[in-house]
Amino acid sequence: MRTPAIRAAAALAAAALTASGCGLAAPGSGGAGQDGPVDGPADGAITFQTWNLKADYEEFFTGVIEDFEEANPGARVRWLDQPAEGYADKLSADAAAGTLPDVVNVAPDLVHPLAEAGMVLDLDRARPGAAGAYTADAWAGFTVPGEDGTYAYPWYLNTGPVFYNRALFEEAGLDPDAPPTTYDELFDQAQRMAEATGGKTAMLGQTPGIIDLGLYGSQAMNEDGTRFTFNDAAGVEMVERYKELYDAGALVPEALTQDYTGAGEQFMSGAIAWAPGSAYDLENFRTNAPDLYENVGITEVITNTGRAHMYLQGLAVSAESEDPATAAAFAEFVTNAANQEAFAHEVQIFPSTKGSLDDPYFTEEDGTDEGRVRVAAAAQLESATSYTPVVFGDQMQNLLRDEIALAMRGDKSPQQALDDAVDRCNALLEEG
Incomplete structure (x- = not known):
């Protein structure tokens, strides 16, 4: 986007x-x-x-x-x-x-x-x-x-803000003038949308990544920046909540595939109702998705830390x-x-x-x-920070995504998936 x-x-x-x-x-x-x-x-x-x-x-x-x-x-x-x-x-x-x-x-x-x-x-x-x-x-x-x-x-x-599709909110019986402002509200409304549409419309289009874990309150690394630590209680809780959403049909199943292009295209097509964006996405909507542009809502990023991602x-x-x-x-x-x-x-x-x-x-x-x-x-x-460690490279991002996908499918517990992701990312860090 x-x-x-x-x-x-x-x-x-x-x-x-x-x-x-x-x-x-x-x-x-x-x-x-x-x-x-x-x-x-x-x-x-x-x-x-x-x-x-x-x-x-x-x-x-x-x-x-x-x-x-x-x-x-x-x-x-x-x-x-x-x-x-x-x-x-x-x-x-x-x-x-x-x-x-x-x-x-x-x-x-x-x-x-x-x-x-x-x-x-x-x-x-x-x-x-x-x-x-x-x-x-x-x-x-x-x-x-x-x-x-x-x-x-x-x-x-x-x-960036979060964009949401007001028309899809209305179809699911949700108030388009009262979008979620906390994670509890987001997860609750996502569940309600899935139930109201029989799983036809998902609220979310992406499994959590390192930025999402940070916004939720997980600490990506120790204070010295020498070890990854995102398998902490906050990280595990977020993956657990997403697993519940996935089981309820509130997260698109395509998000677990290797060649998934991300939530942006899903939002543009009307397949999902909620997507983080950035300040220059509105022009894209106006040009390439005029129906969406007429129905797009804008709200603030949800965070447990009080700091958006920069x-x-x-x-x-x-x-x-x-x-x-x-x-x-x-x-x-x-x-x-x-x-x-x-x-x-x-x-x-x-x-x-x-x-x-x-x-x-x-x-x-x-x-x-x-x-x-x-x-x-x-x-x-004014208060934003970067939740992505500079040492968290592409291979590590893929490892985290793959482990979380295993948790979504039920092949691993959220704790085990994050433990394994941390172990594998720390091994890569040591290889340097």
């Missing part, structure tokens, strides 16, 4: 580099700035790589590059944009070959193996004081367990860059408050810079559904 250009670049991206699988080795002695502050004039030639943004935002980024070059005589920026498919593999191949672009678009999970291999700058050392421009939670999103430092500049953020994108600087001062200066320019706020007017994302969310654009509704979603999402970001 995302626009094509942003879908892969948003923090919902599933693909992840893993240090054990991508063949990364420690960098050679080529680049400058690996061991201390990076300063000097920004007058070199660098490459800048984004993630599936050029098709829709070429004019915006061309303007940003021109502004930077004008402000820094001698600087030259060559923009590369990679497609959504295979982006993680492309980063892995470039890193292994020593051809990582000078400034590269990353999500927290993508920067993790690069940081462990020493292939991106530790910005706390390379650019002392840079952290002050960004919110603390956004800056912390690019730290790595077991490593000192921060390995990417926070760029744009997202979080999706985060960033810009990392290659430790092998021949012009690290130019690269770092450009990354700071792209992610400064003015440019982040301008980008937020191009697409429904949110800046990570301090004070930016105080702008009336993010605090005052303009009478449109989009404005309502934007203001609600911005308010959520």
Whole structure:
């Protein structure tokens, strides 16, 4: 449920580099700035790589590059944009070959193996004081367990409301003006919808993942970030509740299949009544599902912690860059408050810079559904956090999904399924 250009670049991206699988080795002695502050004039030639943004935002980024070059005589920026498919593999191949672009678009999970291999700058050392421009939670999103430092500049953020189908609520005898606001209410209404429709309509379209467990109150890892712990009481309780929903027909059975595409398409087609989304989904509904758009309801994310999930994108600087001062200066320019706020007017994302969310654009509704979603999402970001550990890669996500599917089918108890998922994920973590 995302626009094509942003879908892969948003923090919902599933693909992840893993240090054990991508063949990364420690960098050679080529680049400058690996061991201390990076300063000097920004007058070199660098490459800048984004993630599936050029098709829709070429004019915006061309303007940003021109502004930077004008402000820094001698600087030259060559923009590369990679497609959504295979982006993680492309980063892995470039890193292994020593051809990582000078400034590269990353999500927290993508920067993790690069940081462990020493292939991106530790910005706390390379650019002392840079952290002050960004919110603390956004800056912390690019730290790595077991490593000192921060390995990417926070760029744009997202979080989202929950969308629900008012027409399906009415058909099931539920009040479309009183959507669930707690998990108890969600599970109760999901059961009632399944009963009222004879299992024809399910409320939910996805088994819980690591983010859902976090929102419910489970702790993904210990405080040191060295072991997974999501098999705690909260995690088990959530899986137990979902098992009850699955048995009642309140969760679509397709959610347990290996090739399942997710709740978004199910919601768009009217097969389910409830789906988490993000601030830019309404335009997708208007264009591709006009009947749904006329009946869509918008409500807040349900959480037991009081904190929504924050999706985060960033810009990392290659430790092998021949012009690290130019690269770092450009990354700071792209992610400064003015440019982040301008980008937020191009697409429904949110800046990570301090004070930016105080702008009336993010605090005052303009009478449109989009404005309502934007203001609600911005308010959520005030306290949002990331529930996905940077070390929780794609293989681990698949393991958790598979174990929960076994619990849904009754092949394992919820406790055993999460115990096994934790054991297997910790084994992968130890392999590193």
